[in-house]
Amino acid sequence: MRVTYNKLVRDRVPEIIGQDGHRVVTRVLDDDGFLAELLAKLVEEAREARAASADDLLAELADVLEVLQSAVVAAGLTWDELLAVADGKRARRGGFSRRLFLEYVEQAV
Secondary structure (H helix, E strand, O other): OOOOOOOHHHHOHHHHHHHOOOOOOOOOOHHHHHHHHHHHHHHHHHHHHHHOOOOOOHHHHHHHHHHHHHHHOOOOOOOHHHHHHHHHHHHHHHHOOOOOOOOOOOOOO
16 A cells, blocks of 8 residues: 655654655655745644644644754755844844734724
8 A cells, every 4th residue: 555645754754664664765855846845844843833732832843943944954044044034023023922912903094
């Protein structure tokens, strides 16, 4: 029986699956494909973090961080650049420390 995944996986996943005697078929992505799949994986991992129980949240956030770190490198950027942009956005627009939830806006006439 064949199970098709067609998704980016961590480096050791094929090896781990193969230890159970399964035949694993993979391919290496080019630069553009890798970045695109990392961004798709980021969404997948963010959804898993959103759905995680309190006990599983830390591990799911670690997955988000791993994918984010890889995406930064794959995009030819540095972590320091990312943090600098994040700091600038926080300075201009604020962070989330006040826990504000925007319900609605009544437009001025």
